Amino acid sequence: MNKAYQELCELNKEIALLGSAAATLGWDQETYLPAKSLKFRAEQLSYLSGKIHGLSTDDNFEAKLRAAEESGAANSTEAANIREWRHHFNKSTKLPQELVERNSKTTSHAKAAWAEAREKNEFSIFAPHLQDLINLANEKAELWGYDDEPYDALLGSYERGAKTADVAKIFNEFEPKVTELAKQAVAKSASGKPRKLEGDFPIEKQQILNQEVAASIGFNFDAGRIDTTTHPFCTTLGPQDVRLTTRYYAHDFTASLFGVMHETGHGLYEQGLPDDDYGFPSGSAVSLGIHESQSLLWEAHVGRSRGFWNKWFPRAQELFPQMQDWSVEEFLQTINQAKYSQIRVDADEATYDLHILLRFGLERKILNGDIDVADIPAAWSEKFQSMFGMKPKSNTKGCLQDIHWSMGGLGYFPTYTLGNLNASQLFNAATQDAAVKTSFDNADYAPLLDWMRTNIHAHGSTYLPQDLMMKASGENTNPEYHLAHLKRRFID
Amino acid sequence: MNKAYQELCELNKEIALLGSAAATLGWDQETYLPAKSLKFRAEQLSYLSGKIHGLSTDDNFEAKLRAAEESGAANSTEAANIREWRHHFNKSTKLPQELVERNSKTTSHAKAAWAEAREKNEFSIFAPHLQDLINLANEKAELWGYDDEPYDALLGSYERGAKTADVAKIFNEFEPKVTELAKQAVAKSASGKPRKLEGDFPIEKQQILNQEVAASIGFNFDAGRIDTTTHPFCTTLGPQDVRLTTRYYAHDFTASLFGVMHETGHGLYEQGLPDDDYGFPSGSAVSLGIHESQSLLWEAHVGRSRGFWNKWFPRAQELFPQMQDWSVEEFLQTINQAKYSQIRVDADEATYDLHILLRFGLERKILNGDIDVADIPAAWSEKFQSMFGMKPKSNTKGCLQDIHWSMGGLGYFPTYTLGNLNASQLFNAATQDAAVKTSFDNADYAPLLDWMRTNIHAHGSTYLPQDLMMKASGENTNPEYHLAHLKRRFID
Numbered sequence: 003m004n005k006a007y008q009e010l011c012e013l014n015k016e017i018a019l020l021g022s023a024a025a026t027l028g029w030d031q032e033t034y035l036p037a038k039s040l041k042f043r044a045e046q047l048s049y050l051s052g053k054i055h056g057l058s059t060d061d062n063f064e065a066k067l068r069a070a071e072e073s074g075a076a077n078s079t080e081a082a083n084i085r086e087w088r089h090h091f092n093k094s095t096k097l098p099q100e101l102v103e104r105n106s107k108t109t110s111h112a113k114a115a116w117a118e119a120r121e122k123n124e125f126s127i128f129a130p131h132l133q134d135l136i137n138l139a140n141e142k143a144e145l146w147g148y149d150d151e152p153y154d155a156l157l158g159s160y161e162r163g164a165k166t167a168d169v170a171k172i173f174n175e176f177e178p179k180v181t182e183l184a185k186q187a188v189a190k191s192a193s194g195k196p197r198k199l200e201g202d203f204p205i206e207k208q209q210i211l212n213q214e215v216a217a218s219i220g221f222n223f224d225a226g227r228i229d230t231t232t233h234p235f236c237t238t239l240g241p242q243d244v245r246l247t248t249r250y251y252a253h254d255f256t257a258s259l260f261g262v263m264h265e266t267g268h269g270l271y272e273q274g275l276p277d278d279d280y281g282f283p284s285g286s287a288v289s290l291g292i293h294e295s296q297s298l299l300w301e302a303h304v305g306r307s308r309g310f311w312n313k314w315f316p317r318a319q320e321l322f323p324q325m326q327d328w329s330v331e332e333f334l335q336t337i338n339q340a341k342y343s344q345i346r347v348d349a350d351e352a353t354y355d356l357h358i359l360l361r362f363g364l365e366r367k368i369l370n371g372d373i374d375v376a377d378i379p380a381a382w383s384e385k386f387q388s389m390f391g392m393k394p395k396s397n398t399k400g401c402l403q404d405i406h407w408s409m410g411g412l413g414y415f416p417t418y419t420l421g422n423l424n425a426s427q428l429f430n431a432a433t434q435d436a437a438v439k440t441s442f443d444n445a446d447y448a449p450l451l452d453w454m455r456t457n458i459h460a461h462g463s464t465y466l467p468q469d470l471m472m473k474a475s476g477e478n479t480n481p482e483y484h485l486a487h488l489k490r491r492f493i494d
Numbered sequence: 495m496n497k498a499y500q501e502l503c504e505l506n507k508e509i510a511l512l513g514s515a516a517a518t519l520g521w522d523q524e525t526y527l528p529a530k531s532l533k534f535r536a537e538q539l540s541y542l543s544g545k546i547h548g549l550s551t552d553d554n555f556e557a558k559l560r561a562a563e564e565s566g567a568a569n570s571t572e573a574a575n576i577r578e579w580r581h582h583f584n585k586s587t588k589l590p591q592e593l594v595e596r597n598s599k600t601t602s603h604a605k606a607a608w609a610e611a612r613e614k615n616e617f618s619i620f621a622p623h624l625q626d627l628i629n630l631a632n633e634k635a636e637l638w639g640y641d642d643e644p645y646d647a648l649l650g651s652y653e654r655g656a657k658t659a660d661v662a663k664i665f666n667e668f669e670p671k672v673t674e675l676a677k678q679a680v681a682k683s684a685s686g687k688p689r690k691l692e693g694d695f696p697i698e699k700q701q702i703l704n705q706e707v708a709a710s711i712g713f714n715f716d717a718g719r720i721d722t723t724t725h726p727f728c729t730t731l732g733p734q735d736v737r738l739t740t741r742y743y744a745h746d747f748t749a750s751l752f753g754v755m756h757e758t759g760h761g762l763y764e765q766g767l768p769d770d771d772y773g774f775p776s777g778s779a780v781s782l783g784i785h786e787s788q789s790l791l792w793e794a795h796v797g798r799s800r801g802f803w804n805k806w807f808p809r810a811q812e813l814f815p816q817m818q819d820w821s822v823e824e825f826l827q828t829i830n831q832a833k834y835s836q837i838r839v840d841a842d843e844a845t846y847d848l849h850i851l852l853r854f855g856l857e858r859k860i861l862n863g864d865i866d867v868a869d870i871p872a873a874w875s876e877k878f879q880s881m882f883g884m885k886p887k888s889n890t891k892g893c894l895q896d897i898h899w900s901m902g903g904l905g906y907f908p909t910y911t912l913g914n915l916n917a918s919q920l921f922n923a924a925t926q927d928a929a930v931k932t933s934f935d936n937a938d939y940a941p942l943l944d945w946m947r948t949n950i951h952a953h954g955s956t957y958l959p960q961d962l963m964m965k966a967s968g969e970n971t972n973p974e975y976h977l978a979h980l981k982r983r984f985i986d
Contacts, residue, residue, distance in 0.1 A: 019541045022534075023515050030518055038717040039735035042514075042772075046732070049511045225530040240538070243531035280534075 006069035007080055010087065011282070013066055017057050018281020024050040026239045033229045033247065059094045067091055079284045082464035086283035093159075096145045101138075108134050109410045116408035123398040125379050132407060133375045136368055139412045143369070153369045156413030160290045161420060163466040166366060169416050172423070176481035177359050181389055183485060187340035187352040187492035196335045201324040203255035211255065211321055212248065212262040215314065219300060220451045221246075221266045222273055234261045236268035236297075241280035244269045255322060256337055260301050267300035268293060270451060274459025283463040290414070291479075292467050294421020295428055296454065302351055303429045303487070304447060306338055313445035340492050342390045344399040351422075352492045355484075356389045358419040361404075365412055424471060426484035428458065431475035498561035499572055502579065503774070505558055509549050510773020516542040518731045525721045525739065551586045559583055571776045574956035578775035585651075588637045593630075600626050601902045608900035615890040617871050624899060625867045628860055631904045635861070645861045648905030652782045653912060655958040658858060661908050664915070668973035669851050673881055675977060679832035679844035679984035688827045693816040695747040703747065703813055704740065704754040707806065711792060712943045713738075713758045714765055726753045728760035728789075733772035736761045747814060748829055752793050759792035760785060762943060766951025775955040782906070783971075784959050786913020787920055788946065794843055795921045796939060798830055798983070805937035832984050834882045836891040843914075844984045847976075848881045850911040853896075857904055916963060918976035920950065923967035 003011075024047055031043050057063065067087055075081035097105075112131035119128035143152035153166045161169075209228075217223060226244035234248045246265040250258045271287055279285025287293050304310055311330050319325045325333070340352035349357055364381060367373040373381055382401040386394050394400030406414050432453040433439040441449040457474040468478045495503075516539055523535050549555065559579055567573035589597075604623035611620035635644035645658045653661075701720075709715060718736035726740045738757040742750045763779055771777025779785050796802055803822050811817045817825070832844035841849055856873060859865040865873055874893040878886050886892030898906050924945040925931040933941040949966040960970045 016541070019538055023519060023538055023542065026522060026538075027515060027518055030522065034719060034721075036715065036717050036719055036735055038714075039732045042732040042734060046511055046515055046518075049508070050515065222530075223528065225528050227526060227528055229526075240531045240534040242534060243528055 003076055003080070004073045006066070006073040007075065007084070010066045010070040010084075013057065013063060014087070014282060017054055020050055020054050020057070021281065022240050024054065025237055029237050029239060029245050032231045032233075032235070055094070059091065063091060064095075079279075079464055083283050086463055089162075093146060096147075097142060098145075101141065101145070105138055105142075105410060108138055109408065112408045112410075113405070116402065116405065120398050120402040123396045123402070125397045125402060128402060128408070129375050132378075135407060135410050135412070136375065138410065139369060151366075151370055153366050153413060156369070157416060158413075160414050160417050161467060162289045162463070163468060164289075164291070164416075164420075168468075169362070169420070170366070172479055172481055173359055173362060173416070173419065176355070176419075176423070176485070179481070179485050180355050180359075180488070183488055183493065184340065184342075184353045184356055185391075187488065188342055190493060191340040194335055194339075196339050197328065197332050199254055199256070199336070201322075202252050203322050205250045205252065207321040208250055208255045208258050211314075211318060212259055214317070215259065216246075216262055216266045216269075219263070219266060219270070219304065219447050221269055225273055226269055228262060228265075234265055236265045236272065238272045241277040241285070242273075244272045255318070260305055260337075263305040264297045264301035267297035270300065270454070271296040271459055274451075274455045275462050276460065279462060285462050288461070288463040288465070288470060289467040290417035291420030291424055292458065292470065294417060295424030296458065298421055298425035299429055299454070303425060304442075304450070306334075306351070306491070307442075308334060309443050309445045338491060342392065344394055345403055352488055353390075355419045355422055358415050360385050360389060361415040362419070365415065369412065420479060423479050423481050423484045426487040427471065427475050427477075427480060428454070429487070430483045432457075495568055495572070496562075496565045498558070498565040499567065499576070502558045502562040502576075505549065505555060506579070506774060509546055512542055512546050512549070513773065514732050516546065517729055521729050521731060521737050524723045524725075524727070525737075547586070551583065555583060556587075571771075571956055575775050578955055581654075585638060588639075589634060590637075593633060593637070597630055597634075597902060600630055601900065604900045604902075605897070608894065608897065612890050612894040615888045615894070617889045617894060620894065620900070621867050621870075624870075627899060627902050627904070628867065630902065631861060643858075643862055645858050645905060648861070649908060650905075652906050652909050653959060654781045654955070655960060656781075656783070656908075656912075660960075661854070661912070662858070664971055664973055665851055665854060665908070665911065668847070668911075668915070668977070671973070671977050672847050672851075672980070675980055675985065676832065676834075676845045676848055677883075679980065680834055682985060683832040686827055686831075688831050689820065689824050691746050691748070691828070693814075694744050695814050697742045697744065699813045700742055700747045700750050703806075703810060704751055706809070707751065707797075708738075708754055708758045708761075711755070711758060711762070711796065711939050713761055717765055718761055720754060720757075726757055728757040728764065730764045733769040733777070734765075736764045747810070752797055752829075755797040756789045756793035759789035762792065762946070763788040763951055766943075766947045767954050768952065771954060777954050780953070780955040780957070780962060781959040782909035783912030783916055784950065784962065786910060787916030788950065790913055790917035791921055791946070795917060795979070796934075796942070798826075798843070799934075800826060801935050801937045830983060834884065836887055837895055844980055845882075847911045847914055850907050852877050852881060853907040854911070857907065861904065912971060915971050915973050915976045918979040919963065919967050919969075919972060920946070921979070922975045924949075 027043060027046055027050070031040070031047075035043055067084070070084050071088065075084055108131070112128070112135055115131045116128050119125060139156055140152055143155035146155040146158075148154035148158075149165065151166055154164075157164050157166055157169065212228065213223075216228065225242035226246065228246045228248060230249060231247040232249060234246075236244065236246050238244050246262065246269050248258045248261040248265065271293060275287065276285045308330070311334060315325075315328075315330045315333060319328070338351070340350050342353055343349050346354070346357040360382070363385065364373070364378065367381075368375075368378070378401050379397050383393055386392070386400065404415075406412075432450055433442060435449070435453065438449045438453055441447070458470065461470060461473075465473060471478055519535060519538055519542070523532070523539075527535055559576070562576050563580065567576055600623070604620070604627055607623045608620050611617060631648055632644050635647035638647040638650075640646035640650075641657065643658055646656075649656050649658055649661065704720065705715075708720065717734040718738065720738045720740060722741060723739040724741060726738075728736065728738050730736050738754065738761050740750045740753040740757065763785060767779065768777045800822070803826060807817075807820075807822045807825060811820070830843075832842050834845055835841050838846070838849035852874070855877065856865070856870065859873075860867075860870070870893050871889050875885055878884070878892065896907075898904075924942055925934060927941070927945065930941045930945055933939070950962065953962060953965075957965060963970055
C-alpha cells in the first residue's frame with residue numbers, strides 16, 4: 003500500500019466514523035427517540051451530514067484522490083476502491099449547492115403534499131410537486147451525465163452501472179411471461195381455498211420464534227440485534243453492528259417472521275462484508291438490486307419453502323397452540339397464496355413484479371417527457387387493468403400509494419425486481435452444488451450462507467453488480483430463473 | 495448579543511452537537527450495543543472526543559473567547575457563560591498532551607489491576623498503580639493550580655468553586671453528630687424487627703410501577719425514557735432527551751423503584767435546564783453536589799416518606815399481591831432501616847455519609863502526602879472501626895471496594911455527602927412555603943418540582959454551587975438540615 007492510497011484511506015476512515023455515528027443517531031431516531039427530541043435529532047444529523055459532505059467533496063479529498071490515482075493501485079481491491087471513490091466524488095461534486103438545497107426543499111414540500119393528496123384521494127394536490135421533482139430529476143441527470151437517456155443517471159444512483167436499455171431488455175422479456183404466470187397462479191390459489199390463521203399470536207412468542215429462526219440461518223446476535231419499529235429496516239452501525247427491525251401483528255405471526263427473515267437477509271450480507279474494509283467500497287454492499295437479492299433469498303427461497311417448514315412448523319405449533327390441527331401442507335398453501343392486490347407492499351411473490359414493471363415503464367416515459375404529469379392517473383389505470391384485470395379503486399390505491407416519488411426516488415423501483423431476479427438466479431447457482439442443495443432440502447442453511455459469503459458478500463463493491471452476477475452465476479441477470487421458481491412454487 | 499459573543503456561541507453549539515452525538519453513542523453502548531462492536535464503538539468515541547477536545551482548546555477557541563471577553567457581556571447570563579468557558583478552557587489547556595495520554599494509559603492499567611486486586615483481596619496488586627494515580631493527581635493539581643492544598647484542584651473538578659478547607663469545615667462539624675446519630679438509628683432499627691419482602695416481583699410489574707411513579711413526580715416521557723442496564727445512570731442526549739436506566743431484582747421491587755426515583759431526580763434537573771441554552775454553561779447542571787441533591791431529594795425525601803406511600807402503597811399492593819397483608823407502617827419500617835454495612839453502595843441514608851467522611855479524610859491525607867499508599871488498608875481499618883464499631887472483613891470489602899480511585903477520581907467522593915446535605919437543606923427551604931409543604935404531605939409534588947425548577951434548574955451554571963445554595967436557601971451548605979432530617983426519619 004503506497005502513501006497516497008494510505009492517506010486516502012485515512013480520510014475515508016474518518017468519513018466512515020462520522021457516517022457510523024450518524025447511522026447510530028438515525029437508528030435511535032427510529033427505535034427509541036423520545037417524541038420531543040425529533041427536532042434536535044434533525045439538527046444533529048444535518049450537522050453530521052454537512053461534515054461528511056464537506057470531507058468527501060472538498061479540495062483535500064480531490065487532491066488525495068488524484069494522488070492515489072496517479073500513484074496507482076497495488077492490487078485489484080485498491081483499484082476498485084479508487085474507482086468507486088472517484089465515481090462518488092464526481093457524482094457528489096457535480097451538483098451545485100444551490101441545487102442540493104432546492105432538492106431538499108422540494109422533496110420536503112412534496113412529501114407533505116403527497117401525504118395530503120393520498121389522504122384526500124386528489125392527485126391534483128400532488129401533481130405540481132411531482133412536476134417539480136421530475137424537473138429536478140432531469141436537471142440532476144443532465145449534471146451527472148448519461149449515455150442514452152436521462153433515466154440512466156437516476157437508475158445508476160441505486161443500481162451502480164445499470165443502464166436503462168439493459169434493464170428494459172430484461173424486463174420486456176420478463177413481463178409477458180410473469181403476467182401470464184401470475185394469472186395462472188392467482189386462479190390456482192383461489193381454487194385451493196387456503197385456510198386462514200386464527201386467534202391471537204402473543205408478541206413475546208413471535209419474538210422467540212423470530213430470534214430462533216434468525217440465529218439458526220446464521221445471523222450473529224453478538225454483532226447485531228432486532229428491535230421494533232413501524233417500518234422495518236436493516237441498518238449497519240459498524241463493522242460488527244447490524245441492526246434489524248420488525249413490526250408485529252397479533253393476528254398473524256408470519257408477517258413479523260417473514261419481515262425478520264427479509265431483514266436478516268440484508269443483515270447477513272452486511273455481516274458478511276469484510277470487517278477490515280468497513281466504510282470503504284470494498285467493505286460496502288454494491289447495489290440495491292444485489293442487497294434485495296439477499297433479503298429475498300432468505301425470505302422467499304428459504305422462508306417460504308417446504309424444507310424450512312418441515313423443520314420449523316412443529317416449533318411454531320409449540321409456540322402457537324391454535325396451529326396444532328394444521329398440517330404443513332395447509333400452512334404452505336396459506337403462506338404461498340397468489341392474489342392480485344391494489345397495493346404493491348401487500349403483494350405476494352407471484353404478483354409483486356407486475357407492480358414494479360408498471361412503475362418502471364411509467365417512470366421511464368415520465369423522464370423522457372413521453373407523458374404529462376396530468377395523464378399519470380389514466381396511464382396507471384390503463385396499464386393496471388391490462389396487467390391485473392382490474393382498475394385501481396382510487397388514485398390513493400393507485401399512483402399515489404408509494405412514497406418514493408415524493409422523496410425524489412425516481413429510478414428506485416426497478417431494483418426491487420432486479421432483486422427478485424437476482425435472488426432466484428443466485429439461489430439456482432448455489433444449489434447447483436449438490437452439498438448446498440442437499441443441506442437446503444434438510445433445512446440446514448450453513449452451506450447456502452457460505453456460498454453467498456464467498457460469492458457475493460466477500461466482494462463488497464469491488465465488482466459492479468452485473469460483473470458480480472456473472473462471476474457468481476456465470477451470466478448477467480436473466481429472468482428465466484425467477485420464472486422457473488415462481489412456476490415451481492405456484493403452478494406445478 | 496454582540497458579534498464576538500455570538501461567534502463564541504456558534505462554536506460552542508458545534509461542540510454541543512458533537513458532544514450530544516457522543517453521548518448518544520455512549521448511551522447505546524450501555525443499553526443496546528452488540529457485544530462484538532465494543533471495539534469499534536471505542537474508536538468512534540475516541541474520534542469524537544478528539545474532535546471535541548480540539549475545537550474546545552485550539553487557538554480559534556481562545557481567540558473567540560478573548561474577543562467575547564473584550565467585547566463584554568450584555569447581561570449576567572452571557573457573563574456567566576464567558577466566565578465558565580474561560581474556566582474550562584484554562585483547565586483543559588493547562589494539561590499537556592503527554593500528560594493526558596499518560597493519564598489515560600495509567601487509569602486503564604489501574605482499572606485492570608484494581609479489578610484483580612479486589613478479586614484476590616490483595617491490596618499490593620493495586621498499590622503501585624494507586625501510587626501512580628496519586629502522582630498524576632498531584633501533577634494535575636500543580637498544573638491547574640490551587641489556593642491552599644492540591645486537593646482543592648481535584649475537588650474543584652467535580653464541585654465547581656469548592657475549596658477543601660470549606661468542605662472540611664462542614665464535614666468536621668457534621669461527622670461527630672452523624673456518627674452518633676447513625677449509632678442510635680442502627681440500634682433503633684435492630685430493635686424494631688422489620689419485616690422482609692417475600693416472593694417474586696415480576697419485572698413487567700416493577701416497570702409499570704416505576705413508570706407511573708416517575709411520570710407522576712414530573713418526569714416527561716415525551717422528552718426522555720427508561721431502559722435497563724447493569725449500572726443505573728442518567729444521561730442527557732439533547733435539550734429534550736433525557737435517558738434514565740435502572741436494574742431489576744426479582745426479590746425486591748423497591749431497589750428498582752428507588753433507583754428510578756434517584757435517576758428521575760437527576761432527570762428532572764436535566765429536563766428543567768433552559769432548553770435554548772443546551773450545551774452552554776447556562777443550560778448545564780452546575781456541579782455533582784447540586785445534581786446529587788436533586789436525585790436524593792426525590793429518592794429519599796419524597797420516595798421514602800410517609801405521604802408518598804400513603805398514596806402509592808395501595809398501587810404496589812395491587813401490582814404485588816404478596817404485599818396485601820402489609821400495613822404502610824410496616825413497609826415504611828422495612829424501607830427505612832438503618833444498618834451498618836461494609837459496602838458504601840449498600841448503605842442506607844443514616845449510615846451512608848460515614849462512608850464518605852472516611853474517604854474524604856483519607857484522600858486529603860493521601861494528596862498532602864500525610865500517609866503512604868502502603869498504609870491505606872490500616873488507616874481505613876482503624877477509621878472504619880471507630881465510625882462503624884467493626885473492622886472491614888477484608889480489603890476487598892474495605893479500601894478496594896470502590897472503582898473511583900482506579901479511574902483517577904480522587905476528589906469525587908465528597909460530592910455525595912454534599913448532595914445529601916444540599917438535598918435536605920433545599921427540601922427544608924422549599925417546604926418553608928406552606929403550599930409546597932401541604933401539597934407534599936398530600937403526595938402532590940408539582941409545587942415542590944416548581945420550586946426546584948425556579949430556584950435550581952432554571953439557573954443552569956450561571957451561579958457557582960455555593961452561590962446557588964445561598965440564593966435558593968439563604969445560606970451556604972449547612973449540615974444541620976440533614977441531621978434534622980435523619981433524626982426525624984430514624985430516631986423520633
